[in-house]
Amino acid sequence: MATSLTQGPAGRVELSDRRARRLAMPLRHVDLSLVVATLTISGLGLLMLYSATRDRLERAGIDPFYFVKRQGLAVAAGLVVMVLVMVVDYRKLRDFWPVVYGALLVPLVIVISPVGSQVRGTQAWIQLPGGFQFQPSELFKFGMVVGLAGYLHRHRGELDARRVIGALALAGAPIALVMKQPDLGTAMTLGAIFLAVLTVAGVRVRHLVVLGLMAFTGVVLVVQMGMLETYQVDRFTAFLNQGSDTRDVTYNLDQAKTAIGNGGLTGRGLFHGPQTNGAFVPENHTDFIFTAVGEQLGFAGSATLLTLFAVVVWRTWIAARDAPDLFGVLACTGVVAMFAVQVFENIGMTMGIMPVTGIPLPLVSYGGTSVVATFALVGLVVNIQMRRYT
Template sequence: ALLVIDLIVIFSPKIPGLSYTGGLGMTGWIKIPGIGLTFQPVELAKLITIFFIATLGSQYNGRIDTVRDYVKLCGMLSIPFLAVVAMGDLGSGLVVLVSGAIVICMSGARREWVLSTLALLVGLVALILALDSVFDSLLGHDVLIKQYQMNRLTVFIDPDNADSDDAYNLQQSLIAVGSGGFFGKGLGHATQSAGGFLPEFHTDFVFAFLSETFGFCGSFLLLCLYVLLILSTIRVAFKCESLFLRLSCVGIVGMWAFQTFENIGMCIGMMPITGIPLPFISFGSSSMMIQLLTVGIVQSIWRHRSGAA
């Protein structure tokens, strides 16, 4: 049932009457009739996928004994992942994949199976990159990888020689982070964002804006708060008697950790540029609602940690 709900949520922007196209041609949103509320369903799908995989993983009582069961779990995770990718949101798809994979690992998957899966994924990505240009030239349009996605990968590999908007975005982000110094320029004095040089400083590159404004000290404090949140949630997870609740907590931690690492990493050139928001910081009502919901879920799990079936 959770899988069906997950897929309905993911593909809801394709439902006539619900689909909504925002500013700059943004897709993947729905607009609820009557009240005019817009929402990005993939944010909710991230959480549903965690519960879905945690439900499956809890059936093995902390130990996955056969390769068949492990492959079954991986196959079930691939369904929402591929559905999100099919909707054109690779960044959110990676969040779904990573958080679900962490739940599978904590469900009792053997280390050699996990390492083999990672090696297989690396090989598959390399094959896709090698065949992408071949398919594009044969069919005359982007098939496997969109051009903007390839541009972002090129910028990540060689930012100095890349010539695209993404290269400009990364350069301005690095300038913003570096110019903040130790204590930052202070509120209202962040010249990169105020001058319009730093793009999307309220969403994708919000960490660069914060670094310029509050400097190394402010950035370090923010990272400490994230570490405190993650460690506290891990503590909640291991205090749970219910394996399902424990796996759900672990999945939420995985979602927070990956989104934080990816967003900050792309601002400083350590990760490819994606549209993944920084949890609790990036502007966006859909993301903020789901992040606050996850905090409420973790608090509820802590309250019912004993005696939960």
């Protein structure tokens, strides 16, 4: 560091009060690479959203910027939320975690009441005035991270059974609510956050095994009791039987793989994705938007996007490592888990290495709540990172 230091009486290097305060000023420690990577992904996401939907919208006689405008609005809102989250010292969030957790849990209850609205069999949206909706489960990712980190940050050493059960209750209730919608993808993300946070917090191996068995039993029960929709089971089976002749079920997957494969090294060029623009790939602006990246920008483009995500995850992991308290460590770990699971599951399913589940690619897939929630979480990480000296 190039800061000038003054020699103290005892020969120790001391910082003057004013200087020390200035050096520790949070804004000086904002992780620019994290912020820049996040913004770049959002920008690229908007571009791909436009490229993937333009032809289709034009043909339907709708404004070709329809999705881009709405998503742009979400990005702007996300930036505002990120700044708001950054401004408040995260230690306040830490101390008032039950408020944050509770406030975000309420809409999750409301959405499965008749107030929520259904889209394709999933009751995940609450209508807002002005033609907007929001998705409480996406927003709750923030509540989950803050809640778990807040609950666990006081303990020392390995977690005792009481704490594990408490954490399980905190995570289990919202996961159950999300499953009720049913939104398998978000439930998976929440579960991954829980698992990662618990691991870093120091769960005992035998507790982990018990949790694992419980999760397994839970999955079996869910499948056996027919809580899943047929299409969800089919998608899983399709994943296990790739290349089989059941065209209907493996259709999504085949088309997605074909699109990405069609991109090759350098891609077909923006707006030139016959697979994605021709709408062979369904949901090409939401869950399957990575196919558009793969087809139009090729290996060069998709590897770049993947690298940007890696940068975000790496910087968040660094923030976790350097965090001044356990809350910071656990919160950042939760964000790492959120990014890693969503990116891996989303991109993995389009390439046929993961089963197809509805899960957005953070900041790229069309969906306002997801964008805002992601920005909020990035804001939380920046918040923790920049206040590591105060």
